[in-house]
Structures are given as C-alpha cells and as structure tokens.
Amino acid sequence: xxxxxxxxxxxxxELAGNCSxxxxxxxxxVNLATGExxxxxxxxxxxxxxxxxxxxxxxxYKADAWILVSTGLLGGKGTPEEVxxxxxxFVTLTAPPFGVVHTITARGTCVSTARSAPHEGRGQTCRHxxxxxxxERHLKDCLELGRPLCSECFDYEGAxxxxxxxxxxxxxxxQSIRRTLADTGGLGQRNxxxxxxxxxxxxxxxxxxxxxxxxxxxxxxxxxxxxxxxxSWLTSESLALAVSRAARTVSxxxxxxxxxxxGERFTIQDLGHTEEDTTKVPSYxxxxxxxxxxxxxxxxxxxxxxxxxxxxxxxxxxxALALTAWDLDLCATWAPLRLQxxxxxxxxxxxxxxxxxxxxxxxxxxxGARAEFMSSRNLGDPLEGTFHYEGxxxxxxxxxxxxxxFFSMHRELRMEGAEARRRGATPVPExx
Ligand SMILES: [Zn+2]
Ligand SMILES: [Zn+2]
Ligand SMILES: [Zn+2]
Numbered sequence: 354x355x356x357x358x359x360x361x362x363x364x365x366x367e368l369a370g371n372c373s374x375x376x377x378x379x380x381x382x383v384n385l386a387t388g389e390x391x392x393x394x395x396x397x398x399x400x401x402x403x404x405x406x407x408x409x410x411x412x413x414y415k416a417d418a419w420i421l422v423s424t425g426l427l428g429g430k431g432t433p434e435e436v437x438x439x440x441x442x443f444v445t446l447t448a449p450p451f452g453v454v455h456t457i458t459a460r461g462t463c464v465s466t467a468r469s470a471p472h473e474g475r476g477q478t479c480r481h482x483x484x485x486x487x488x489e490r491h492l493k494d495c496l497e498l499g500r501p502l503c504s505e506c507f508d509y510e511g512a513x514x515x516x517x518x519x520x521x522x523x524x525x526x527x528q529s530i531r532r533t534l535a536d537t538g539g540l541g542q543r544n545x546x547x548x549x550x551x552x553x554x555x556x557x558x559x560x561x562x563x564x565x566x567x568x569x570x571x572x573x574x575x576x577x578x579x580x581x582x583x584x585s586w587l588t589s590e591s592l593a594l595a596v597s598r599a600a601r602t603v604s605x606x607x608x609x610x611x612x613x614x615x616g617e618r619f620t621i622q623d624l625g626h627t628e629e630d631t632t633k634v635p636s637y638x639x640x641x642x643x644x645x646x647x648x649x650x651x652x653x654x655x656x657x658x659x660x661x662x663x664x665x666x667x668x669x670x671x672x673a674l675a676l677t678a679w680d681l682d683l684c685a686t687w688a689p690l691r692l693q694x695x696x697x698x699x700x701x702x703x704x705x706x707x708x709x710x711x712x713x714x715x716x717x718x719x720x721g722a723r724a725e726f727m728s729s730r731n732l733g734d735p736l737e738g739t740f741h742y743e744g745x746x747x748x749x750x751x752x753x754x755x756x757x758x759f760f761s762m763h764r765e766l767r768m769e770g771a772e773a774r775r776r777g778a779t780p781v782p783e784x785x
Pocket of ligand 2: 497
C-alpha cells in the first residue's frame with residue numbers, strides 16, 4: 354500500500370466515525386462552489402447500539418442513552434431544570450416464574466426454590482424425578498445461572514408468550530397509573546392531563562432466565578408544560594402507590610385470551626432523596642441499552658431458519674427459548690406476533706428503549722446536533738446530490754481493524770483524561 358492509499362484509508366475510517374461495519378453509499382454530487390459534477394462513494398457509520406457488533410457506534414449510542422435519561426431527571430438539552438424538583442421514581446418490573454431456575458444471592462448461595470412456578474407443585478423432586486432444590490454455591494459468571502433445574506418442567510411457551518406481550522403489559526400499566534392518579538386527585542379517569550402529566554423512559558433488559566424485565570424512570574409534571582409544578586397531592590408517595598397498585602393488578606390479554614401479568618417482585622425507588630441516585634441511574638440504563646439478548650453475537654440478529662438456531666446456539670436453555678418462539682409462529686393463533694422475526698429476543702417484540710414524548714430530548718435530536726457539529730468542522734466546498742445504498746463494510750478489510758484500533762485508542766485517552774481530571778492533574782488531550 355503506497356502513502357496515498359494509506360492516507361485515503363485513514364480518512365475513510367475517520368469520516369465513518371471509526372465504525373466497524375459502515376454503510377456504503379454512492380451518488381452523483383455537485384460541488385456548489387465550482388459546479389463540478391463527480392461520482393462519490395461514502396462510508397457512513399452503522400449506528401448499531403450493540404457493543405458486539407460495533408464498539409464505536411455502541412459507545413456513541415450509550416452516551417446518547419445516558420443524556421436521554423439524565424436530562425429527563427435533571428433538565429438540559431431543551432428539558433427545563435424545574436424537572437429536578439418534580440416527583441421522580443426508578444421502577445423495576447419483572448416477569449413471573451415459569452420454572453425453577455438457578456439464581457444466586459449476593460453471597461453466592463442458590464435461591465432456586467424461591468422461583469418455583471405454580472404448576473410445578475411444592476415437592477422436593479419434580480414429576481421427572483429431578484431435584485427441585487439446588488444447594489450449590491454459584492459464582493457470578495456460572496453458566497448454570499438462569500437455567501432451569503428441570504428443562505422439561507420449564508414452561509417455555511409461557512415464557513416466550515410473556516415476552517411477546519410485555520410491551521402491551523407496560524402500556525396498560527402506564528394507563529393504569531394515570532387513571533389511579535386521576536382518581537386520587539378526584540378527577541374523571543381521562544382528565545388527569547387537565548392538572549398533571551406522567552412521563553417515562555424505560556429500558557428492557559433480558560434476564561439470564563430468558564425473560565424480559567423493565568427498568569423505568571417515571572416523572573410527574575404539572576399540566577400543559579413540563580416545567581409546571583404538579584398539584585400538591587401528586588407526590589413521590591402518591592405516584593409510588595399508583596405504580597405498586599398497577600404492578601399488582603394490571604394484565605394484558607394475550608391472543609388466546611390468557612391474562613399476562615407482572616411477577617410479584619418489583620422495586621420502586623424515590624429519586625428525590627439523593628443527588629447520587631440521579632447520577633447512578635442514567636449509567637445503569639445506558640449499560641443495558643448496548644447489550645444483546647445474552648451479550649453474544651449469535652443472538653444479535655434475527656434467524657433465517659430453525660436449523661440455524663440449532664447450529665448457532667450452544668446454550669440449551671437459550672436454544673429452547675429461541676426454538677419455542679420459532680415454532681409458535683407456525684400456529685395460526687400466534688402468527689400475528691411474527692415470533693420467528695423475534696426468536697433471537699426470545700419472543701420480545703418491543704423496542705429496547707422507549708419513552709413518552711416529553712420525558713426529554715430524542716436520539717434523533719442528539720444525532721442531528723452531532724451531524725451539524727461534524728459538518729461545521731468540514732472545511733471543504735459544500736456538496737449536494739442524492740446517494741443510494743451500495744452495501745456494507747469497507748472496501749479494504751484492514752479498515753475494520755483500523756477502526757477498532759482507533760476507537761480503543763480514543764476510549765483509553767478519554768478514560769485517562771477523566772482520571773487526570775479527577776486527580777486534578779493536567780488532562781490528556783481528548784482526541785488523537
Ligand atoms: Zn458502527
Ligand atoms: Zn443452583
Ligand atoms: Zn421436571
């Protein structure tokens with residue numbers, strides 16, 4: 354490779370924002386300064402949120418997710434600072450048990466017995482002769498964690514269908530919270546917005562047992578505008594009461610008429626007490642936003658066939674969940690859920706991060722601001738034209754390695770800079 358080619362390769366990787374697997378676009382461009390027309394090929398970043406797919410884009414996504422959560426709690430980027438005085442809760446809602454699985458306490462003791470499903474009864478052994486109690490001490494990265502003690506007893510169909518209806522259950526929960534609050538304020542069920550609003554941001558996390566649970570931030574504002582004070586009766590306490598009532602009573606009706614409900618375990622944390630909580634929660638949510646179903650590449654994208662699931666997924670529990678989703682799609686009742694498209698997410702059909710419109714800024718606005726900033730740094734002549742999709746990846750495979758190397762250097766320098774600032778020393782420059 355000669356010097357000119359090397360410079361071109363470096364520039365290509367830089368323009369794609371160190372993306373590992375960029376989108377290739379091609380088009381005819383007019384140079385607005387000279388009127389010259391030429392064919393241009395460009396690489397733009399893939400914007401994939403998953404670390405295993407693209408470390409660089411995932412890092413940017415994580416930062417955006419952090420801003421999205423944080424500005425909804427503390428204000429900024431168009432959200433008024435008054436929100437920090439409003440009632441704000443951090444809520445975790447989980448799925449019910451679908452079979453006894455290995456689960457550990459902080460001390461490593463297995464608490465599998467606490468997670469038994471109603472259909473399994475209460476005996477020491479199941480009807481397949483397997484023990485229903487595990488007396489092991491598990492390490493945090495033990496492969497057994499989340500796996501059932503008896504895979505024949507585990508209700509795979511129930512688990513996948515629960516995941517498939519989880520988003521609907523969440524929507525019903527938000528409606529129920531708003532209705533309960535309207536009731537508390539002595540208003541008609543649909544009249545809460547005359548005096549107050551409830552906004553949320555939620556992130557879905559896949560538990561090791563293969564069931565989705567939701568972490569959500571809920572905030573109550575006054576009517577009309579986000580900076581308006583909520584009425585005096587709408588406090589963290591009344592909001593928490595409405596949430597716990599919804600978690601215990603709300604259901605979603607499945608396509609076969611079955612009722613889908615939350616599990617008994619849920620937590621509600623008041624974020625109004627310490628400043629520390631409002632800085633910890635955005636990091637917590639951003640961390641989950643860049644994970645795949647189980648943190649591997651194999652469960653990052655939809656499957657093409659049943660055979661592919663059997664071939665790619667080694668973990669027997671994960672494989673059974675994905676195969677169950679695949680097979681349920683063949684049944685007319687469940688066909689509208691398109692479960693084969695979501696077999697890699699064990700039937701979960703929803704978005705990973707969702708929020709109500711006025712919770713805070715949007716991913717789109719943050720990306721727009723970044724694009725504007727980048728174009729303001731581009732000192733070349735302005736270009737105009739139409740591009741079309743050409744394919745994925747760089748022309749030279751070495752560019753992918755280069756992108757990942759650049760990204761890790763950027764990240765190390767940023768971390769060193771942050772560490773130096775903490776120690777009060779001269780910060781290391783943030784770009785290379
Ligand atoms: Zn990328
Ligand atoms: Zn165990
Ligand atoms: Zn059994």
